[in-house]
Amino acid sequence: MKIKxxxxxxxxxxxxxxITWASRPDKALAVVSVSKDYLFEMLxxxxxxxxxxxxxxxxxxxxxxxxxMGEASGIKGTCIAFVLGTVAMGPLYAAFxxxxxxxxxxxxxxxxxxFLCVWAxxxxxxxxxxxxxxxxxxxxxxxVLTVPAILIIAALLNTVRLNTSRIQ
Amino acid sequence: xxxxxxxxxxxxxxxxSWTKNREKTRKALQFFQRAFLSLAxxxxxxxxxxxxxxxxxxxxxxxxxxxxxxxxxGVVIAAVFGSIVLIPAFIAFPLAASFxxxxxxxxxIAAFVTTLVMVGVLTAPLEVKFFGRRFTLLRNSFSFVxxxxxxxxxxxxxx
Numbered sequence: 001m002k003i004k005x006x007x008x009x010x011x012x013x014x015x016x017x018x019i020t021w022a023s024r025p026d027k028a029l030a031v032v033s034v035s036k037d038y039l040f041e042m043l044x045x046x047x048x049x050x051x052x053x054x055x056x057x058x059x060x061x062x063x064x065x066x067x068x069m070g071e072a073s074g075i076k077g078t079c080i081a082f083v084l085g086t087v088a089m090g091p092l093y094a095a096f097x098x099x100x101x102x103x104x105x106x107x108x109x110x111x112x113x114x115f116l117c118v119w120a121x122x123x124x125x126x127x128x129x130x131x132x133x134x135x136x137x138x139x140x141x142x143x144v145l146t147v148p149a150i151l152i153i154a155a156l157l158n159t160v161r162l163n164t165s166r167i168q
Numbered sequence: 169x170x171x172x173x174x175x176x177x178x179x180x181x182x183x184x185s186w187t188k189n190r191e192k193t194r195k196a197l198q199f200f201q202r203a204f205l206s207l208a209x210x211x212x213x214x215x216x217x218x219x220x221x222x223x224x225x226x227x228x229x230x231x232x233x234x235x236x237x238x239x240x241x242g243v244v245i246a247a248v249f250g251s252i253v254l255i256p257a258f259i260a261f262p263l264a265a266s267f268x269x270x271x272x273x274x275x276x277i278a279a280f281v282t283t284l285v286m287v288g289v290l291t292a293p294l295e296v297k298f299f300g301r302r303f304t305l306l307r308n309s310f311s312f313v314x315x316x317x318x319x320x321x322x323x324x325x326x327x
Contacts, residue, residue: 006209006210006213006293007209009213009217010209010212010213010216013213013216013217013220016220017216027223027224030219030223031216031219031220031223032219033219034218034219034222034223035215035216035218035219038215038218038219038254039211039212039215042211042215043211044171044175045171045174046204046207046211047178047200047204048174048175048177048178048179049174049178050199050200050203050204050207051178051181051182051196051197051200052174052177052178052181053199053200053203054195054196054197054198054199054200054203055178055181055182055185055193055196057195057196057199058185058192058193058195058196058199059185059192059196090174092285092288092291093288093291093294093295096291096294096295096297096298096299097203097298099298099299100298100299103299113307116307117286117307117311120285120286120288120311121282121285121286126285129261130261130281132261133261133262133264133265134261134264134265134268134277134281137326138274138278138322138326141322141325141326142278142281142282142318142322145317145318145321145322146282146318149311149314149315149317149318152310152314153307153310153311153314156306156310157303157306157307157310160302160306161303
């Protein structure tokens, strides 16, 4: 089903672009040029991320990931997930394949959720940037509130997963 | 910058891997090919949609809806807006700062910034491909609710 949804959306977007072109050529040009910029940005980031995931998949053993970030890794595993997320610099969609690789290799769902959310919200360069533009008070307060929020989200995701596996 | 670093690391990793073990490197490249080909159409669709949104959504409209008089609804709208758009932080923060100076609600700005980074409606199809519908829906919903909570706490503290 998924295979058919994407081409349908692409066809709709193409049609919308043509219609826009007919009535407002300048707007259609803007759509294309904005899309082109983002496409180049994504295409410049995704291939190396996926190559690294491939290398990770081929070289790192399941046992290692399980030991470092698995169900029994405790706080240490969560700290590793946290640090992995903060030192990263790419957009969130670059974290999806990495998180999936970690999950497949035996990292716990809780730790992968922490990794994803931290990657999304608490990258160090981004925090510095936020301080610069929105002020220290705003940025640090948001940071202090975001950390527990992430732990809550990860715990909720983990609980829901556990419940469903018990029901099935 | 990030792009150059990650290409460098990936390139070096491939070379290193190739000199150590060709079979494993071949496996890694097959993984890459499979993943890339399955993702490419969704990525094009997502980006094309972003092109439309950014072209047709004027910033005056945004400011009007998340202004200081907009109240709680304004905060929620700001959170929804942050969930949908996909703009890099180096554009979003200056934009948010200019909204604040022009009189936007600090709660709205906090909600916008937080959902912008943590909730991704447009990237959800990609997330589903990796983690499934259930995980994606729940992660984004929980993040949305907590972003609102963060925004209201910040509104109280920074008042």
